[in-house]
Amino acid sequence: METTVKTVQSVKKAADLEALAKLGRETLESLKPKVMVGMASCGIAAGAEEVYKALLHEAQDQSFEVTKTGCLGFCQVEPLVSVSLPKQGTVILKKVTAQGAAEIAKALKAGNLPAKDTLCTLNGTPRISGESGKGAVPSYEELGFFKKQKKIALRNCGFINPDSIAEYAARGGYKALLKALTSMKPQEVIDTVKKAGLRGRGGAGFPTGVKWEITAKQPEKEKFIICNADEGDPGAYMDRSILEGDPHSVLEGMLLGAYAMGASQGVVYVRDEYPQAIEKLEKALSDARAAGLLGKNIAGSKFSFDLRIVRGGGAFVCGEETALIASVMGQPGEPSQRPPFPAQSGLWGKPTNINNVETWANVPYIIQNGAESFNSLGTKTSKGTKVFSLVGKISNTGLIEVPMGLTLRETVFEIGGGVLNGKKFKAVQTGGPSGGCLPENLLDLPVDYEQLNSAGTIMGSGGMIVMDEETCMVDVARYFLDFLKEESCGKCTPCREGISKMLDILNRICEGKGTEKDLALLEETAQAVKDFSLCGLGQTAPNPVLTTLRYFRKEYESHIKDHRCPAGVCKNLVTYRIDAEKCTGCTLCVSVCPSNSISGEKKKPHKIDLSTCIKCAACYEVCNFGAIIRE
Amino acid sequence: MEITMDKVDSILLDHNYDPASLISILQSVQKEAGYLPYPAMLRISERTGVSMAKMQSLGTFYRSFSLVPTGKHKVCVCMGTACHIRGGHQVLDKLERDLEVKAGETTADRKFTLETVRCLGCCSLAPVVKVDENIYGRVTQNKVPKILRDYT
Numbered sequence: 001m002e003t004t005v006k007t008v009q010s011v012k013k014a015a016d017l018e019a020l021a022k023l024g025r026e027t028l029e030s031l032k033p034k035v036m037v038g039m040a041s042c043g044i045a046a047g048a049e050e051v052y053k054a055l056l057h058e059a060q061d062q063s064f065e066v067t068k069t070g071c072l073g074f075c076q077v078e079p080l081v082s083v084s085l086p087k088q089g090t091v092i093l094k095k096v097t098a099q100g101a102a103e104i105a106k107a108l109k110a111g112n113l114p115a116k117d118t119l120c121t122l123n124g125t126p127r128i129s130g131e132s133g134k135g136a137v138p139s140y141e142e143l144g145f146f147k148k149q150k151k152i153a154l155r156n157c158g159f160i161n162p163d164s165i166a167e168y169a170a171r172g173g174y175k176a177l178l179k180a181l182t183s184m185k186p187q188e189v190i191d192t193v194k195k196a197g198l199r200g201r202g203g204a205g206f207p208t209g210v211k212w213e214i215t216a217k218q219p220e221k222e223k224f225i226i227c228n229a230d231e232g233d234p235g236a237y238m239d240r241s242i243l244e245g246d247p248h249s250v251l252e253g254m255l256l257g258a259y260a261m262g263a264s265q266g267v268v269y270v271r272d273e274y275p276q277a278i279e280k281l282e283k284a285l286s287d288a289r290a291a292g293l294l295g296k297n298i299a300g301s302k303f304s305f306d307l308r309i310v311r312g313g314g315a316f317v318c319g320e321e322t323a324l325i326a327s328v329m330g331q332p333g334e335p336s337q338r339p340p341f342p343a344q345s346g347l348w349g350k351p352t353n354i355n356n357v358e359t360w361a362n363v364p365y366i367i368q369n370g371a372e373s374f375n376s377l378g379t380k381t382s383k384g385t386k387v388f389s390l391v392g393k394i395s396n397t398g399l400i401e402v403p404m405g406l407t408l409r410e411t412v413f414e415i416g417g418g419v420l421n422g423k424k425f426k427a428v429q430t431g432g433p434s435g436g437c438l439p440e441n442l443l444d445l446p447v448d449y450e451q452l453n454s455a456g457t458i459m460g461s462g463g464m465i466v467m468d469e470e471t472c473m474v475d476v477a478r479y480f481l482d483f484l485k486e487e488s489c490g491k492c493t494p495c496r497e498g499i500s501k502m503l504d505i506l507n508r509i510c511e512g513k514g515t516e517k518d519l520a521l522l523e524e525t526a527q528a529v530k531d532f533s534l535c536g537l538g539q540t541a542p543n544p545v546l547t548t549l550r551y552f553r554k555e556y557e558s559h560i561k562d563h564r565c566p567a568g569v570c571k572n573l574v575t576y577r578i579d580a581e582k583c584t585g586c587t588l589c590v591s592v593c594p595s596n597s598i599s600g601e602k603k604k605p606h607k608i609d610l611s612t613c614i615k616c617a618a619c620y621e622v623c624n625f626g627a628i629i630r631e
Numbered sequence: 632m633e634i635t636m637d638k639v640d641s642i643l644l645d646h647n648y649d650p651a652s653l654i655s656i657l658q659s660v661q662k663e664a665g666y667l668p669y670p671a672m673l674r675i676s677e678r679t680g681v682s683m684a685k686m687q688s689l690g691t692f693y694r695s696f697s698l699v700p701t702g703k704h705k706v707c708v709c710m711g712t713a714c715h716i717r718g719g720h721q722v723l724d725k726l727e728r729d730l731e732v733k734a735g736e737t738t739a740d741r742k743f744t745l746e747t748v749r750c751l752g753c754c755s756l757a758p759v760v761k762v763d764e765n766i767y768g769r770v771t772q773n774k775v776p777k778i779l780r781d782y783t
Contacts (some may be wrong), residue, residue: 041753042753075756076755232749235712235713236752241752273695273751311655313654313693314695315694327654328651330649330651333693391754391757392712393716397713397754397755398755463712463754465716483749487749592773618721621772622773
């Protein structure tokens with residue numbers, strides 16, 4: 001049986017909200033056995049759709065309920081399924097397959113929690129034993145991946161059905177809005193956000209409350225607020241996950257912001273590449289409207305606010321505020337000179353406040369629980385928590401939320417479980433194309449805005465990409481410049497021409513044609529682009545180059561002096577050969593080689609003909625014996 | 632896929648002929664036709680009063696627009712950072728070899744258009760390839776032929 005979301009009545013006072021929350025609790029804490037399938041985009045890509053269908057099929061006899069939820073963050077082991085039995089508790093299962101659905105159903109029908117593929121238990125579920133011989137199933141709080149996490153922005157992701165406004169209310173949703181509307185003046189809301197120390201989670205880290213105050217103080221009566229959901233940083237996906245898993249938290253945050261700043265209209269600017277996020281948001285807006293929490297006279301008060309969704313066209317630069325505003329107005333997303341700042345003159349020339357998804361999602365928590373609940377976490381200058389996407393060459397990939405100030409080592413090794421396949425750690429990249437790469441000796445750096453800046457990188461939107469010994473740092477710098485060359489809007493010369501010139505140099509180095517003079521020229525050009533570009537894109541574009549030069553200069557020198565790529569990535573500088581001792585002659589490599597460059601008799605060591613080898617690495621990928629040597 | 636002028640007119644009407652909604656109008660046309668056909672652009676220009684030069688500038692500025700017809704299926708290789716360092720470029724090379732086109736091009740039989748995308752936000756499953764609306768994770772060169780076989 002698929003859980004249906006009941007319609008809601010208009011929320012005007014605390015009792016109405018409580019009635020809505022009660023509806024939510026009925027499905028959330030169902031009296032029937034229940035399974036929730038994590039069906040954010042990452043879950044679906046891992047096969048959750050098939051699992052969901054198979055579970056629905058098993059539940060045809062109405063013996064248990066099946067519902068959808070967002071991403072719990074542990075993407076490495078998706079599809080994740082949470083299974084609950086009344087009075088017995090909840091267990092989360094990992095890597096569930098469609099075939100596994102039958103076993104889940106079987107256990108539930110026998111009145112047991114499943115014991116296979118268990119990840120952890122939730123909410124004080126009594127100890128249960130997992131598969132035989134593997135001991136007891138750890139609790140959520142004990143599991144290495146979740147132990148050091150503190151979820152504020154992600155508080156509901158993976159725990160509620162994102163399509164249910166009632167379940168959001170059941171977890172305390174919209175209480176903050178009602179609290180503000182009934183007992184707080186707009187300035188008090190601003191003061192609370194200021195006191196909490198919340199800073200912009202989109203990258204630059206500007207204090208949110210201060211930004212709000214500037215907008216609120218503008219004499220113009222008409223004001224706008226915008227949610228920047230144009231998550232362009234490659235390697236970061238927290239905004240997608242929040243919108244897909246908990247859209248109401250963003251909406252409630254915006255409502256609070258609109259009330260505080262006196263804005264009556266808002267825009268959510270979402271990437272067109274995120275269809276599910278748009279769908280969930282549309283549903284949230286329509287449910288909130290139906291509940292009287294969006295539109296005219298919200299919750300029976302004098303405050304009115306409405307919101308529309310604008311889909312982005314696919315341009316990285318639109319993450320920059322002025323470019324984003326241009327795009328909302330139907331123009332090419334070219335940034336403009338600041339001042340005037342958007343807070344003074346933004347959308348249609350009116351005062352406009354822009355915050356990103358994660359920032360907005362933090363706001364209801366702060367208003368509901370008070371500034372201290374937030375500023376008691378984190379470091380001196382960076383309060384609260386931050387969501388990071390832990391990806392790349394790491395064992396536990398996923399989305400994590402930790403208090404500011406946790407060290408890179410704790411993040412990568414304790415939560416992330418270390419480098420993939422036991423390889424050696426080389427670097428962690430933060431801040432996307434505007435950030436930089438940090439080496440092993442900085443692993444004990446506590447991560448906050450200032451510490452990252454002093455190391456030459458930035459917080460950015462929270463991408464944390466782990467690199468191992470098989471990642472070439474020159475290639476990484478080249479990769480980011482290639483990205484930025486295409487994404488530069490072309491308006492100002494230093495960015496447009498400078499990036500292109502730096503890329504030429506890096507291409508030369510990667511091809512083994514670089515000279516020692518190139519490094520000095522690279523540094524000089526980088527400085528010029530940094531100093532003279534119009535917007536943040538250009539001003540930060542050299543960061544990946546400057547940090548790799550600062551921390552990994554030896555790798556550049558190997559490319560230039562020895563014509564070697566130590567990581568074995570730069571095609572022109574590597575060759576492949578077969579280790580005769582390890583080769584078993586299984587011929588698997590022969591079957592995948594697109595240029596027919598591998599030959600040999602069956603069950604005898606093979607050889608690669610270097611004159612025809614195109615260095616595609618297909619053989620390297622498939623060899624089961626580590627016999628293909630790349631050097 | 633093509634688009635009738637009636638459909639273009641109805642999209643325009645939905646957006647009140649508002650030049651501020653131009654990106655959204657073009658997205659709807661692109662969704663319908665698979666690209667931005669010249670006659671459709673001309674019609675939008677006439678009805679909204681926005682010059683063709685400006686339409687062209689929008690059509691080329693944003694990555695999601697194509698001014699040339701695309702194939703029946705769109706193959707997008709993610710070029711995000713996580714995908715890059717986990718071998719996304721090798722997957723792209725393999726697709727280029729197998730489909731005999733370069734990124735951005737359409738196969739001669741109009742079956743596939745090969746594209747790159749900056750990040751699909753499925754970084755935990757890197758490297759990622761998206762065909763139409765289906766996302767494939769942890770793709771290796773070896774898996775490419777199998778993925779393509781699903782599309783006829």
